[in-house]
Amino acid sequence: MGNTNFDNFAFAMLTVFQCIQWRMDRCFIWMNDAMGFELPWVYFVSLVIFGSFFVLNLVLGVLSGEFSKEREKAKARGDFQKLREKQQLEEDLKGYLDWITQAEDIDPENDEDGDEEGKRNTSMPTSETESVNTENAGAEGENAGCCGSMCQSISKSKFSRRWRRWNRFNRRRCRAAVKSVSFYWLVIILVFLNTLTISSEHYNQPNWLTQIQDIANKVLLACFTCEMLVKMYSLGLQAYFVSLFNRFDCFVVCGGITETILVELEIMSPLGISVFRCVRLLRIFKVTRHWASLSNLVASLLNSMKSIASLLLLLFLFIIIFSLLGMQLFGGKFNFDETQTKRSTFDNFPQSLLTVFQILTGEDWNAVMYDGIMAYGGPSSSGMIVCVYFIILFICGNYILLNVFLAIAVDNLADAESLNTAQKEAAEEKEKKKSARKESLENKDGDKGENDRKKAIEAKVSVDEEAEEEKEHPEPDEEDEDEPEVPAGPRPRRMSELNMKEKITPIPEGSAFFIFSNTNPIRVGCHKLINHHIFTNLILVFIMLSSASLAAEDPIRSHSFRNIILGYFDYAFTGIFTVEIFLKMMTYGAFLHKGSFCRNYFNLLDLLVVGVSLVSFGIQSSAISVVKILRVLRVLRPLRAINRAKGLKHVVQCVFVAIRTIGNIMIVTTLLQFMFACIGVQLFKGKFYRCSDEAKQTPEECKGKYIVYKDGDVNSPSIRERHWHNSDFNFDNVLSAMMALFTVSTFEGWPALLYKAIDSNGENVGPIYNNRVEISIFFIIYIIIIAFFMMNIFVGFVIVTFQEQGEKEYKNCELDKNQRQCVEYALKARPLRRYIPKNPYQYKFWYVVNSTGFEYIMFVLIMLNTLCLAMQHYGQSKIFNDVMDVMNMVFTAVFTVEMVLKLIAFKPKHYFTDAWNTFDALIVVGSVVDIAITEVNPPEIDPTGPPTSSEDSARISITFFRLFRVMRLVKLLSRGEGIRTLLWTFIKSFQALPYVALLIAMLFFIYAVIGMQVFGKIAMRDGTQINRNNNFQTFPQAVLLLFRCATGEAWQDIMLACLPGKRCDPESDYNPGEENTCGSNFAIVYFITFYMLCAFLIINLFVAVIMDNFDYLTRDWSILGPHHLDEFKRIWSEYDPEAK
Structure with missing residues (x-):
């Protein structure tokens, strides 16, 4: 790990940058190996959450906003250009008309002659006019006339007329057949058969299957050729090639025919153009013709192709430039380690392109960077400079260029969704018109219809009369409510109002269990009990306790004392939840009537969880696999909390809508x-x-044993068995x-x-x-x-x-999102009072600490303190250490003086009302304690020997208090309007996440407990993915492993390490001869579903919140926003310190 450490500021920056890029395999190894205690995981996990999920997603939010804004600008420019062209045309036409008018004014005689000629022409009959025109054109069209007469004579022939009539009739019939739904589904069935034929191909397949596939391919190719020819005949070549799908069909069919001819003539192997067979699968997209929303999506994708093509060209140029630069810097220099051949190199242009593309995707880019550093002498020399190349390539490519793909996607999908909505509204409108027309037609038939119409008119008149009476004599209650102070229009709803709507569900009509009516005192009592807040909260507590008991189970020793005790608790919790469900069924009924217990999906989830627990108790231990599955399903218990937390329920409903x-x-x-x-x-x-011995090429050769030299050293050989794998x-x-x-x-x-x-x-x-x-x-x-x-x-x-x-909640609100935020801010805003002392001596202190000069001095001091912190490094001399300690004391003294001056200026009461001042005081106190502990009880830690427990505790206390030195950097955030606004919005986005975070925690909990139950017995072995740093043997370790999988780091290797045939832990209670039976095929489903839920759904909630809250970064700054109001409040307090 020579290239990756925290030994000095530059290395630490590089290491943090890698951790933010989700290189979690290294981060967790450093975290567990380098430190002897469990606290560092907090550092690394918080680094990934804040750095990767939040801060780096700002880049995406800004790019998406800028792309959308530029697109709107381009559209506006296009509209403006069209308008200018139209205006230019109108100006040209006006100028031309003015010129004609002037000419007519100059030459009035010509005008009169022209008028007379015009009158003469208009007085002539149409036939005469036509004959005159024909005579004028006669001389030029003699030859054409001869050809025309010949064609006319042919067309008049009897055979020609029959042929044309028969051809027209057949084309019409073919066109009707081609456009029919039956033909469409016939083609879809053929495509499905084609898909089945292609997908059935596999390695080591029998000869009879290969022959069937060949015959099926030829038959299907003939069918698709017939379809193409029929379409060409019925629609005509011009109309046929208008459709993009038809062009694609033609291309695929021609490719298939070419492939078949080449294979039959044995000009080339069947592998050659057999890819064309697979491309036929794209025909399945024809289903979009009868699927409106899918059709809109495909149209949206095709519309974005223009933007994508431009982006791909830019990406291609970017890759070429960095590939050529990489060849100049690293060409032929990755050969420093003779024991292994490097694959990601810059030795030639194709290989360089592949390496740059790999770095763009972010996979093992740091390993390529390490090779680059080692190629120039390693981290101890000037080799570290080359990491600039890799960091620039990664940031520009991965963050900027690749994020534009997502920006384009979001922008185009918004259009597709609006198109779907518009189509739905149009369909609803059409349906309404259709039903109205149907009703009017029905009403026309018979006297009954006439009477109905009369009744409807009478009813309408009576309703209108009642409405007029209500206008003249309003109800006293309504008149009282209509106060003139209340503004018309929408008003923001309070949370209390939202909660009132779904407070208590009444007892539904009908009897429960055919015994208890809705007025039965027992049923009414049950209703009061289950809706009482104490009962609800108690059930929530029991859900949490039962979930905690699941996490506390020992996955290795299933019959341990701890598991036996937890088993008794499990009986108790299951009994409580069973009673709760019985009470709810007693109140709402089982399932027969509307509003009953089983008619709610969340209630069915409750029933499933409790039912699984009851069944697992009832089944005997002989059916051990069934019991194991049922015991795993108990992990769904935390989901019962969804039905009891309204905010969480709303987020889950949003997730279901997203999935749909x-x-x-x-x-x-x-x-x-x-x-x-x-x-x-x-x-x-x-x-x-391949063979484990690379020198052997076939299974026949790959037999016996071979010699391996460890690290290329001829003095340390080892003999291994060859095997073909x-x-x-x-x-x-x-x-x-x-x-x-x-x-x-x-x-x-x-x-x-x-x-x-x-x-x-x-x-x-x-x-x-x-x-x-x-x-x-x-x-x-x-x-x-x-x-x-x-x-x-x-x-x-x-x-x-x-x-x-x-936004759905506010769909009827006339205010847009920004206006609503401004209104919400204004409603919650409180006056900001500034303290100005009356005492003249105190006022001098106040004037000094509020002056711009004092602010700048403190800013410079913080920057110098930061520089001192950044200068510290591993292996620094005692003199340097002493100088740093003295500098720390000086800075602590200066910041203490600042705090004292502010306390004198503001007095403690007003000083601590400002959050930044409270934060400053905390830092100063922590820094003073840090110096006191270091000076009074300096720990004597031997850097060469292993740390003892007392040294560990001393290190923890010192490390904790030295955090206060680093926290001085946060003081910089209070300087500058832009940073303050960014921080304000950052905190605001956190406020939007509690239920999202709760849902993520619930998902991690469920998967961690399932992982413990299914994969907890796999033995920890160094060199594999299930090791002491990475396993399912305890709940915290399982959560950390899943966190690593959620970031995408080596999740597929962990999945492979959990498949069947793995060695069991020696302490687990396996039967003799079952040492290698741990692991499960369930690992494939487990890891893929977890990765998809996390990477594509849950973690994108962070992105959605970030893009939603940080849209002000790309907003037009002339539009008023809530952050403007916050800044206005701050400035206003300077002019109105008393807030009068």
Whole structure:
């Protein structure tokens, strides 16, 4: 770890930058290995949460806002240009008309002649006019007339007329057939059969299946060719090629025909253009014709292609520039370690392009940077300078260019959603008109209809009369409520009003269990009991306690004393929850009538959780696997809290809406993923096999033993057994291919898979170094389409959905979001009083501490203090240490003097009313305590020997109090309007997150407990992903492991380490002969669902909140916002200190 440490300020900055980039594998190893106690995890986890989830997402928020603003500007420029062109045309026309008018005024005689000629022409009959025109054109059209007469004579022939009539009739019939729903579904069925044929292909398949696939491919190709020809005939070539889908169909069919001819003539192998077969799968998008929302999404994607194409060109130029620069800096210099061959190098242009692209995706970019540093002599020399290249490349590429993909996605998806809404409204309007027309037609039939119409008119007249009477004689209650002071229009609703609406659900009509009526005293008593706030809070407490008992279980020793005690608690909690459900069923009824217990989804969740617990108690231990599954399902208990916390319930409902909304994008992404998986099977099936001895190429050769020299040292040989093995991620069948490609789309471990594909040789044949470099195009195209674009659209959909859900509450409000925030701020604002002392001596102190000069002096002192802190490093001399200690005392003394001066100026009462002053006082007190502890009881810590427990505790106390020195930096945040506004909004975005954070905590809790139950018995072994730093054996360790997976760091390796066949922990209670039976195939479902929920849904809530709250950064500053009001309040207090 020579390149990664906290030994000085520069190294610490680089290390923190890597941790923020989610290189969590290294962060957690440093955290656990370098320190002998458990506190550092707080530092690293908070660093990732604040640094990565919040601060770095500001970049995305700003980019998205700027992109949207620029798009609006471009649209406005386009509209303005059209308007200018129109005005220019009108001006030109006006000038031309003026010129004609002037000419007519100058030559009145000509005008009269022209009038007479015009009158003559108008008085002539139409036929004469036509004959005159024909005569004028006769001389020029003699030849044309001859040809025309010939064509006319042919067309008059009987055969020609029949042919044209028959052709017209057939084309009309074909056109009707082609446009029919039956033909559409027939084509979809053929596409489905084509999909089935392609997806059935796999490695080591039998010959009969290969023959069936070949026949099916030829038959389906013939069907698709017929479809294309019929469409061309019925629609005509011009009309056929207007449609983009038809053009694509033609391209695919022609490619298929070419491929079949080339394969049949044995000009090339079947592998060659067989990719065309997979491209046919894109035909499935034809379903969008009858699926409006999906059609809008596809249209939105196609609309964004122009922006995407420009961005891809910019990205390509960016990669080329940095590739050429990388070749100049690092070409041929990554050969410093002779024991291993580096793959991510800059030795030639194609390899350099791949390495730069890898750094852009963020996967193992720090490993490439370490190689670059080592190539120039390592961190001890000037090699650290080269990390500037990698950091600039990563920031410009990953943060700016790749985030523009998401900005484009969010912008276009907002348009697609508005189109969906508009279509829904239009459909509703159309339905209303249709029903009104239907009613009017029905009313016309018979006397009954006439009577109904008369009654309706009479009813309308009576209603109108009543309304007029109410206007003339208003109700006294209504008159009292209508006070003139209350402004008309929407008013912000208070939370109390919102809570009042869903306070208590009344007892529904109907009997409970066919016995208790809705007025039965027992049922009324149950209703009062379950709606009492003490009962509700008690149930919440029991839910929390039962959840805590699940987390406290020992996953290794299932029959331990702790688990037996927790088992008794489990009986008690299950009994309490069963009684609660019985009381609720008694109150609301079971399920037969409206409003009953089982008609609510959240109540059904409660019933499921309690039912699972009861069933698990009832089943005997013989069905051990069933009991284990049911015991795992108990982990759903925390979800019962959702139904009892209204804010959390609202967030969960938003999540469900988001899941329902992203259904379309899921379909599109899955289809594209499936298509790439089929292509991957065609290209790589059976080609990822290799021998453990790299010198052997086939399974026949890969037998016996071979010698390995550790680290290339000939003096330390070891003998190993050869074995032929496949890659963990491969393309042997479609499901394996989709799994492999999913890991590529998450950017985890994809370079290793890429180089395996590049080295691939033949089926069941070992790899050859850099055998097919061109195959990397497949992975690059996949990453651009799926990871850069489709995954970002996925994220964009979540963001847009949450923003819409947030605005839905105010859809009838005339005020926009910014105006509502201003009103809310104004309602909550309190006067800001500034203390000005009356005492003349005290006033002098007050004048000094409030002067600009004093502010600047303190600012410079804080900066100097920061510089002193940054100068400290590992291995510093005793003299340097003493100088730093003296400087710390000086700065502490200066800040103490500042605090005393302010206390004199403001008096304690007014001093502590300002939050910044309270913070300053806390820092000063902490710094003084730090100096006192260091000077009175200096710890003698031997840097060479291992720390003792007393040294550990001394280190903890010193480290804790030295934090106060670093906290002086935060004082800088109070200087400057821009930083204050940023901080104000940052804190405001935190206020929007409590229930979101609670939902995330609940998700982590559920998955951590499931992980403990299913994977807790896997043995911890160094060199594997399940080790002492990374395991499921305790609840805190499980949560930290999941946090690492949520950031995406090596989640796929952890998943592989939890699959079946892993060694069990020696202390676990396994049966003899079952030492290697730990792990489960459930790991695949477990880790993929967790990663998808976290990476694509839950963590994007942070992005949504950030983009929502920080939109002021890209807003037009001429528009008034709440932060302006805050600044206005602060400035106003300077002119009105007493707030009168």
